[in-house]
Amino acid sequence: MRTDFILKAIEAVNQAVLASEAELESLDREIGDGDHFINLKRGCAALLDMREELAALPADQVLQRMGMKLLSTIGGASGPLLATIFMTLAKHEKTETADTLPKIAAAFAASVEAVKQRGKAGLGEKTMLDTLIPVADTFSQLSNAGEPADAIYTAIQQAAEQGMRSTRDLIATKGRAAFLGERAIGHIDAGARSSQIIIHTIAELARKPL
Amino acid sequence: MRTDFILKAIEAVNQAVLASEAELESLDREIGDGDHFINLKRGCAALLDMREELAALPADQVLQRMGMKLLSTIGGASGPLLATIFMTLAKHEKTETADTLPKIAAAFAASVEAVKQRGKAGLGEKTMLDTLIPVADTFSQLSNAGEPADAIYTAIQQAAEQGMRSTRDLIATKGRAAFLGERAIGHIDAGARSSQIIIHTIAELARKPL
């Protein structure tokens, strides 16, 4: 991965998150505690603040620092989980530069695996994993099959959207919404939606030449 | 005074107070603490409850017991003041039965004097005394002058109404409204209004043959 792409992605994700304030806030208010947007905003702001410091570093160190920063600024359930993604990506990047789509897909799949471990959760529990797992699967399959990049990005975006939407009809068994039982049905999970927004934004960015 | 008249008066005053709930409550809310109606209602209910016990007693004992009962049930500023009226009437009734209008007027004037002492207040301080003092004066003057009873009752009712209305433009220097300074102007004092209602009701009752 390239540091300049990561820096661009930070800015793009920040904008996308800020643009979804009302929606993310109300999703977490409905079946959570209403702070998911605030948590993400705080994390994004912290990453934006460290751009200069990051610019001079190789990608593995960039990802590791981002992970540590998110870990110490977001808090809540999403903090350790998002941090885990970046810290796992960093570990991979260190041993083998993810300079092809299959390698990036493998690193991402490992990150999602790490999130599953950390959250002791899997598919269908009405969490961000309902977005992340299908994305990781699609990404790996299509890139290993040698599909063209654009098709892969589109497929990832579709998988994310579909995964996110699937949370609407689920009962939550992990996270704060798990306390609600049946009352969580009919509401999309905030973390599933925010991950989908983030993935959509990064895929869109990847599509354009740097 | 006659015990049966007092018992009738208790019932009539209770009804008149209950009928003024909204008005008394809002007057005391505007420049006091909103409990004046509740306090009076509690006092009236206690007196109603003791009617049987009172019925067998001579008027002086009736008045004394009413005073003690009001003292222990009303509380607040109006409790000791209203109790003082009845306890003073009782003292007078004991030494000389108030069986003529001039004698009743003298007993009432003494009661109002006792309220002034207890409240350390006089005319123009935006309290119940702005109703009571003019009533006492009018009552004494007209009854000593030998005016016909009906004319006296009418004059008492007018004096009460005029006194009550005079409180609207006053700054309070006693009672809870005194904390408001200029902000009390424009509001009628709750105790002045309730005393006026009570006096009006008793005068009306006195007009009718028992």
Added chain:
Amino acid sequence: MKKFINDVDQLLVESLSGFARAHADIVSLHLDPNFVTRRHKAENKVAIISGGGSGHEPLHTGYVGYGMLDAACPGHVFTSPSPDQMLAAAEAVHAGKGVLFIVKNYAGDVMNFEMAAEMLPFEHATVLTSDDVAVENSTYTTGRRGVAGTVIVEKVVGSLAETGADLAACKALGDKVNSRTATMGVALTSCTVPAAGRPTFDIADNELEMGVGIHGEPGRRREAMRQADAIVQDLVDAILHDLKPASGSEILLLVNGFAATPLMELYLLYNSAAGLLEAQGLKISRSHVGNTTTALDMAGASITVCLLDDEIRQHWDSPVHTAGLRWQL
């Protein structure tokens, strides 16, 4: 109005019963007339008795116990108690050295305690508290209201009485503390008297009531809502304007919540007030933050400054064991 009650008429007795049950190791409840005494009667000391309308809990019942009050007489909500309560309480706790009434300066409280005092068969004295600087003082009016500073008077006088001091000494210390104490409050919402069932005053979402009373009495002025620091500045200014403490003076700073304002905000107010007071050269050597003198369900707070001296500080620090304040015991 949404409150945890069964029947408005039973609220007071049910609440007092819960209080007495929860603190049966400290207090005893007597009903009809209503008063609360210490579980174990104190001997050979001035009996300290306070009371007032209910709705200010823990004031006063929560301050009955070793080191503070011997008895408290709770009236109906926001209505002063009646003399029979004070008389029965005095009868129960008098211990041969006289009775000191601590009374917040409201016409109703003053008159009811006065009538009780006149009928009292014991030596007695009264300390009137009047710490609320929102109200202008004047010899022609009722004077100032007694508010949260009353807690400091009760704590300090209660401590002195515990030493066996006589009635005159207790009265003198109470008057001294009161004269060195100033409070100013602000409301963000109204309270709702349960029997009335609707808010005592209307206040918009962008307004505050500066100088509000603890019964929801209107204050000095209705103002636009603003940042906490600006609000605290006004509260502190009013207090300092009144107390005029010499630079270097040692103070007790009390931030009192009216009930519905969370501790998180009270501590923020404390932080703001402490900064302003220290900038004036004052030394905050004692602090207290919490709901000590409430106003039913009102959101808001008051700030109280008490000018300490060795005597007051020592009696503030001394052991106390009540439902509302407890330390060193």
Added chain:
Amino acid sequence: MKKFINDVDQLLVESLSGFARAHADIVSLHLDPNFVTRRHKAENKVAIISGGGSGHEPLHTGYVGYGMLDAACPGHVFTSPSPDQMLAAAEAVHAGKGVLFIVKNYAGDVMNFEMAAEMLPFEHATVLTSDDVAVENSTYTTGRRGVAGTVIVEKVVGSLAETGADLAACKALGDKVNSRTATMGVALTSCTVPAAGRPTFDIADNELEMGVGIHGEPGRRREAMRQADAIVQDLVDAILHDLKPASGSEILLLVNGFAATPLMELYLLYNSAAGLLEAQGLKISRSHVGNTTTALDMAGASITVCLLDDEIRQHWDSPVHTAGLRWQL
């Protein structure tokens, strides 16, 4: 939203600063990362550390001090703290006998404390509190939430740690207390997260939320408002259904306010709950009533029952000196 704040982003630090200033004799505040420690570091004992989102004050910072916590890590409002806070706090208070984390069972808190534990260079263990019976327990889900019963766990374990007991013993007692403690809450109004600026949920004037969480999470059901006794009956039923105490059992009864509910109402709830529990043959030998675990500015309350035994009672009674609980010191 009407609150005493200056700037939403500064609320936490300003409030913590006020807290630390007001209780400088008990605690020290460390910023960036944020944590609160005892003023004087304890030696030769297991270090007890708790933490969680802010907005539940006095939980947890208010329970730092002799006899309870060695340190507390406050997160942003309703957001669990991050591992760097726990690591720095542990570094500051570790006294050679290991670290015990007391963590309310929420995914965020659990994961953040877990990550801290993984990085911790000291022997450590964790007690997860999960006393909220509003939530069905199941091995497949997150399980129950930790709520007001956490205060009892912190008090009791804190007391044991003070005796020099080892980490395993502290962990075992914490787990025991948690397993014998059940809580059920009810909200009359929503809370408002300051950064969100609007109520977390809408609730009508004639409704209540039965089984609400301390972050304003929806509860078991939305119901019609009714008399306090009927509400308490439901709370107590849920608790007894869970704890199934034998008749004659000795209990601690805690009535906790969520912040905006006045003490007068909390005592009324206590009275009602005590009556029901005694009618079930239970012996209420310890009681606590007050705002111990709040939910920002929510009106509402929870009832907690802890089944006592000699060990738990003794550690509940032992001396404690914190901002939020203080006795015998």
